Amino acid sequence: MVVLNKIYTKTGDDGSTGLGNGERRKKYDLRVESYGTVDETNACIGMARLHTEAGSVMDQALMRIQNDLFDLGADLATPDDGKPLEYEPLRVTDAQVARIESEIDELNSNLDPLRSFVLPGGSPLAANLHLARTVARRAERLIVELAQNEDENVSKACSLYMNRISDYLFVAARAANNLGKDDVLWVPGQNR
Numbered sequence: 001m002v003v004l005n006k007i008y009t010k011t012g013d014d015g016s017t018g019l020g021n022g023e024r025r026k027k028y029d030l031r032v033e034s035y036g037t038v039d040e041t042n043a044c045i046g047m048a049r050l051h052t053e054a055g056s057v058m059d060q061a062l063m064r065i066q067n068d069l070f071d072l073g074a075d076l077a078t079p080d081d082g083k084p085l086e087y088e089p090l091r092v093t094d095a096q097v098a099r100i101e102s103e104i105d106e107l108n109s110n111l112d113p114l115r116s117f118v119l120p121g122g123s124p125l126a127a128n129l130h131l132a133r134t135v136a137r138r139a140e141r142l143i144v145e146l147a148q149n150e151d152e153n154v155s156k157a158c159s160l161y162m163n164r165i166s167d168y169l170f171v172a173a174r175a176a177n178n179l180g181k182d183d184v185l186w187v188p189g190q191n192r
Contacts, residue, residue: 020078021085030146035076037139041165042069044135048128051176058172061103065165068096072158076143080153092157100164107171110179117186118170122177129176133169140166 120130
């Protein structure tokens with residue numbers, strides 16, 4: 001369990017932050033940017049949940065995803081540098097990836113096939129889910145970049161999970177738009 005008695009520590013006043021393994025990094029470090037953008041995705045999902053019915057299937061799925069995103073942030077914040085830790089670090093698992101894939105398939109099975117690209121919008125819930133999706137894509141790009149760095153370790157499950165989250169948010173946005181019937185569709189060249 002996490003216990004936070006004091007919110008400010010002043011240890012970051014020099015522009016650095018502590019990772020889960022005790023290492024200090026600049027606040028603009030790619031690893032910090034990665035888990036910070038995962039946190040931003042989580043906040044966007046929180047905003048979307050303001051438009052869900054409490055306890056609904058979608059609300060519960062989004063709440064699970066928010067919890068998983070904290071797991072993902074903890075995973076990214078604790079790089080596996082091969083040195084022993086005093087605790088077992090939290091890692092994203094293949095089971096979490098498989099669960100979100102199953103939820104995507106279930107949501108998508110009720111939607112009509114797409115015949116055009118979808119513009120972000122429609123209902124307030126859908127618009128917020130689209131915003132969360134775009135932030136999730138940014139987080140994914142940062143995580144993939146981090147994983148490409150030979151001096152960094154990022155689990156494949158982290159990258160896969162973040163990729164699936166943006167897919168889930170897209171399908172959820174369509175579901176929130178009356179199962180896609182109220183999607184706002186792109187009309188190429190409409191305003192030429």
